[in-house]
Amino acid sequence: MERICGDACRVCGLVPIAPGLSGTTQVIVRSDAMQAVLKRASRFAASDAPVAVLGETGTGKEVVARIVHANSPRAARPFVAINVAALPADLLESELFGHGKGAFTGAATARHGLFEAADGGTLFLDEIGDMPLALQAKLLRALQDGEIRRVGESQSFSVDVRVVCATHRDLALRVRDGAFREDLLYRLRVLTLDVPPLRDRRDDILPLAYRFLAEEGTAVRGFTRAAKKRLLAHHWPGNVRELQNVVRHGAALATTDDVDEEDLPDELTRGVDPATSTSQPRNLRPLADVEREHILYVLDACQGSQSEAARVLGLARNTLWRKLREYAK
Ligand SMILES: Nc1ncnc2c1ncn2[C@@H]1O[C@H](COP(=O)(O)OP(=O)(O)OP(=O)(O)O)[C@@H](O)[C@H]1O
Numbered sequence: 001m002e003r004i005c006g007d008a009c010r011v012c013g014l015v016p017i018a019p020g021l022s023g024t025t026q027v028i029v030r031s032d033a034m035q036a037v038l039k040r041a042s043r044f045a046a047s048d049a050p051v052a053v054l055g056e057t058g059t060g061k062e063v064v065a066r067i068v069h070a071n072s073p074r075a076a077r078p079f080v081a082i083n084v085a086a087l088p089a090d091l092l093e094s095e096l097f098g099h100g101k102g103a104f105t106g107a108a109t110a111r112h113g114l115f116e117a118a119d120g121g122t123l124f125l126d127e128i129g130d131m132p133l134a135l136q137a138k139l140l141r142a143l144q145d146g147e148i149r150r151v152g153e154s155q156s157f158s159v160d161v162r163v164v165c166a167t168h169r170d171l172a173l174r175v176r177d178g179a180f181r182e183d184l185l186y187r188l189r190v191l192t193l194d195v196p197p198l199r200d201r202r203d204d205i206l207p208l209a210y211r212f213l214a215e216e217g218t219a220v221r222g223f224t225r226a227a228k229k230r231l232l233a234h235h236w237p238g239n240v241r242e243l244q245n246v247v248r249h250g251a252a253l254a255t256t257d258d259v260d261e262e263d264l265p266d267e268l269t270r271g272v273d274p275a276t277s278t279s280q281p282r283n284l285r286p287l288a289d290v291e292r293e294h295i296l297y298v299l300d301a302c303q304g305s306q307s308e309a310a311r312v313l314g315l316a317r318n319t320l321w322r323k324l325r326e327y328a329k
């Protein structure tokens with residue numbers, strides 16, 4: 001029953017093997033929802049346009065980014081990943097763009113940045129929603145012109161880098177909060193991949209659980225019926241990463257060939273009904289946010305034509321204009 005996509009996927013033709021830093025991750029894509037994501041990814045792989053991978057924490061955004069790279073004409077070139085939320089703006093700038101000799105105290109020699117390291121390949125900007133504002137303009141310029149400038153140097157030069165970024169944040173909300181540039185959002189969301197939360201693709205849960213159990217390399221071979229029931233019923237706020245940890249926990253505690261329900265962590269066995277629980281984070285958002293996001297999406301898809309967007313949305317043109325003015329405030 002387990003379907004590990006080691007070969008090209010029958011649906012999308014994509015090879016869902018994601019070469020990672022520690023070996024190669026075999027990617028499980030059993031659910032229709034994940035099949036659809038990979039199918040879309042396969043259409044994006046050949047292009048050089050930036051890709052935004054969106055989804056809750058632990059859903060597999062980096063895995064998807066690696067698949068895009070591994071299936072692109074750039075596969076033989078580097079995949080360079082950086083968490084852009086982890087560094088203060090000035091350090092991040094020299095990390096991404098490099099610096100010239102004497103650019104700042106301690107810069108005894110020139111150093112190339114990650115854009116140069118990824119030349120010919122893919123630069124993966126993780127947590128893009130938290131990128132310092134100060135650097136977003138520089139990133140936008142690099143995306144628009146394909147040129148970068150090292151810190152402390154005046155000459156720009158071109159690099160051949162495909163940018164894939166990921167975030168668990170709602171970028172339109174970040175724009176509204178003034179934390180993300182709208183022009184960068186427009187640039188990045190041309191090609192987007194939405195990785196669904198694990199609770200919305202329950203067909204992936206057991207295949208993933210078996211895969212992670214096999215990776216543990218213990219004598220434990222499977223799950224009892226009761227354990228499987230628990231796995232399938234859980235809300236998975238931490239998504240695939242949480243499942244990985246749960247399986248690890250189960251494999252460590254199992255005393256027979258199968259992981260039983262009491263080998264699973266407490267939060268799975270306490271029997272909390274996710275539908276009635278208030279402790280589980282749910283992705284509940286105000287209607288106005290969803291409306292705004294959809295309107296901007298349609299406007300973008302209509303290449304900025306308000307009359308066309310109004311027609312698609314079924315709104316009067318001045319209603320759309322009024323809403324857009326509201327958003328711009
Ligand atoms: N479809 C999959 N098949 C196999 N392993 C997967 C799959 N999806 C995710 N994983 C594994 O789950 C873990 C989390 O995946 P990943 O790091 O890609 O998630 P993420 O969305 O980038 O998380 P975060 O938001 O925390 O950065 C990783 O160890 C990854 O190898």
Ligand SMILES: [Mg+2]
Nearest residue numbers: 061062126166
């Ligand atoms: Mg990640």
